[in-house]
Amino acid sequence: MRNKISNILWGLIFIIAGLGFAGNVLFGWNFDLFFPGWWTLFIIIPCFISMIRNGFGFGATLGFIIGVLLLLRNYVEFSIG
Structure with missing residues (x-):
């Protein structure tokens, strides 16, 4: 169960970073990692x-x-x- 939670956390981190970079390209956001x-x-x-x-x-x-x-x-x- 604990391994599943850490996998979910890593996945959320990558999703948030990906959304930030996509927002830079598509909408001109000022996202900087x-x-x-x-x-x-x-x-x-x-x-x-x-x-x-x-x-x-x-x-x-x-x-x-x-x-x-x-x-x-x-x-x-x-x-x-």
């Missing part, structure tokens, strides 16, 4: 899929949190202290 911090998706997506398949393990959850924080670094200004 590469945005500031796009590389953090290589951390976030596998950790998210691992959390769905195996539950909230320490490594997957920590990786997910770190990936989200790295992504947010491009959009939110953090001030510590």
